[in-house]
Amino acid sequence: MSNLLFSDIETVSAMMKNKELSPVELLKETMDRIKKYEPELNAFITVMEEEAAGEARRAEADIQQGNNKGPLHGIPIAVKDILQTNGVRTTGGSKIFENWFPDEDAVSVQKLRQAGAVIIGKANLHEFAMGATTENPHFGNAKNPWDLKKIPGGSSGGSAVATAAGMAFGALGTDTAGSIRLPAAICGTVGFKPTYDLVSREGSFPFSWSLDHVGPMTRTVNDAAHMLNVLSSTDSSEKLDKSWLNKPMDNLKGITLGFHEKYMYAGIEPEVKRVIEKAFQQLEKLGAKIIPIELPLIDEALDALRKIAQSEVITYHEPLLEKYEAIYGNDLKYRFQFGSDISAKDYINAQRTRKLFIQKTLRQMADIDALIGPTNVQEPFNIGTMVPEQAISNMFTLGKTPLANILGFPALSVASGFTENSLPVGLQIIGKPHEDMKVLQIGSCYERSEGWVEKLKENKNYINPRHDAEKIEK
Template sequence: MTDPADLTVAEAARAIARRDLSPLELTRACLARIEARNPALNAFVTVVPERALEEAARAEAELLAGQHRGPLHGIPVGLKDLYDTAGIETAAGSAVLRGRVPGRDAAAVARLREAGAVILGKTNTHEFAWGTTTNNPHTGPTRNPWAPDRIPGGSSGGSGAAVAARLCPAALGTDTGGSIRIPAALCGVVGLKPTFGRVSRAGIIPMSWQFDHAGPITRTVEDAAILLGAIAGYDPADFATVPVPVPDYAAALVPDIRGLRIGVPRDQFFGLLDPEVLVAVEEALETLRGLGAAVEDVDAGFTREQVISAWRLVNVEGRLYHAPWLEQQPEAYSEELRNVLLQPLPEPLDLSAAYLASYEIKEGVRRVLETVDLLAAPTTMRPASRIGEDPVEVEGVQLSTGAAFASLTMPFNLAGIPAISIPCGFSAEGLPIGLQVAGRPFDEAAVLRAAFAYECATDWRRRMPPL
């Protein structure tokens, strides 16, 4: 067997089921990999080796007693430092919440534990998740495993880097404007943002109550399906969740997409792209077409002005959530985040226009998805930029890191539909490039199926980062 830390979730699960691998062996291998590689990456900010080994031993004892909880039984997982974890600090990458130790797990974490997963610790995030780089002034920058001078994306950059570097088989992230899919694209892994309301956010420190999503970052589409199956479902503690059935996502994975209709919204997603991203995505679309999908250009269903207007709601909600701390301890915030949170609030009419824009985006995108089954587009405008580089350049245009890396992911948050980023190539410098596939509300199965078919037809996921 190879080093157990190099196994995917599905591979490790099968080895554990065959008794070729024990949860303790797998957990020790991941802890050893963290010890060896994390100092250079800063992907994990908190590691709990004693607790992880205790959980692994408990999982092993259950297996020996004939109790098998499923494919996550004994699988080590990392958690973005927004997820509450009983007895483990959850600080959201901030100085404001440093030393905060919750008394109970977030709902998604509790479901992972019920499935038998082993919690390794907490992964780095941008301060309170407000950013696309994971260049955190309090916990330090996370480095991209493909190039240590580059960002891993954000704000779930620690989770993306940890999975790419094989520190853990899977991790959870959150996604308000792209924070799962951006790290997945820049780190060469898979990141799935489910439908708004598919996964409970109870116990997750919020950025936006209207647009936050919780989901997995993994090395393969199959692994993403396994993780989603464990954490999805109705939760009365989260107003957004709805009591709809949770399919067996892993069982639905078949590499056959013949007849599937895939729309390409060029008007809003292809206007400004790094040439290498454009080439990689166009080749990915040809691969999908070659697999039997009907690939056609479609209107996006929204305008750039609507996206800019609707995004104001995130700033308003952030101001509301952080108001007490901004008043009591403003110095605990970085200057960058403090300036963002304290920017002037929109006037009532502008706020109403923002709500209207968010509704129009939802309506417009869903109307497009009545004519096609899925949408496909680039995940980001360009590959990973250098740490500390802001603004960044795309085809001679200077953009903020937020605009360069979130402009193509944000619309699907505002629409509330499921979207996945999968590897689709590399730049000449060896930096990963991501393809984004989105689908109808609560139709994660179709999104996963298309991503799985593409993954089976290519070998991008087999590439190994140098770190």
């Protein structure tokens, strides 16, 4: 059964629809795995075993009666603990809210429940989603499943870890400068940031309301597409071309991909570059054409992102700081100092720069289908080695994810191989607004040609030797 926990959502959904597997059985296996490996990985702040059991029983009854709600019906899904869950504590990764029990779900959680998903727990995160490491001083650090000494990325680190380790078939994450895609890349999974506003942010603690996104984290691109199909808002979902789910691309002939080398390769480690260049070769082998592209104003735009994010986050947290300042983690306090120094004029000019950059980028992308590059440009560093003054720049030094946030364009990270240290690297694909499904289609074609997803079930780096001993004794 353990291998089944690494299957894709479609496969398991079909088994339940055909009554070869029940949601109750699947949840039991999932919970057993969580109990076994959660102590090492710390992927969750709250495990919702009792609540999930009730949802699994309801899903089983529905399916038995022929009322199948779709691919997510009965599927165990984790939720980043920055999104509200009715009657289940939602901490935001902070001690301030450690005993807060919301009386309603976030809209994205509502949509998962309506699709029949079984919510299994609240995933660990960087405090208030304000960091790239998921080193949490209040609820403990999430661990990278490929090397327990390493960070898993953040801020949606717990969501990535749970998915990578077979403790969930998918998870919800949030992404302000890369918080879905960076941990997905570093943990060897899939992370997708939709077009801005395609998925509702209502019911999520805000970091930066003009940059925040909610999106799926899964093991396969196809699974991410199924989750996006459920999560997208009614009005926006009409713009999504979903036909490819039944007829995926066999090759990338006719697809043109743009590569801005100066930005994408700045600060890249040789081993990561080797993996990415091999991925580029595979894209070309599949028929894609890769051409150089310029991105005018990119440096100014990324500086604008910093100013927008830090000024918006201090606006939300200022009332809380008056009462709870001593409870916040040290890296957050440093961020707040930075945000407090940004003037209204600086903020307005940053938004103007952003608008101009979007216009210029759309012109540059007129004749291409998507931008490509690495998701992470460095291997993850060891937990506990980053000082607060440097932590604010982690998202910019570890990866190339902030670009898609300042643009608001759809962006995918898909596994593309491993360094010599057996640490994952992600390939990033950034599309044009509302071409989310095209981005996923390109990523799915690449993913199926390589098969890196199979490495997740082969990974034994987080398995404590005592588990093998217990198994032998039994």
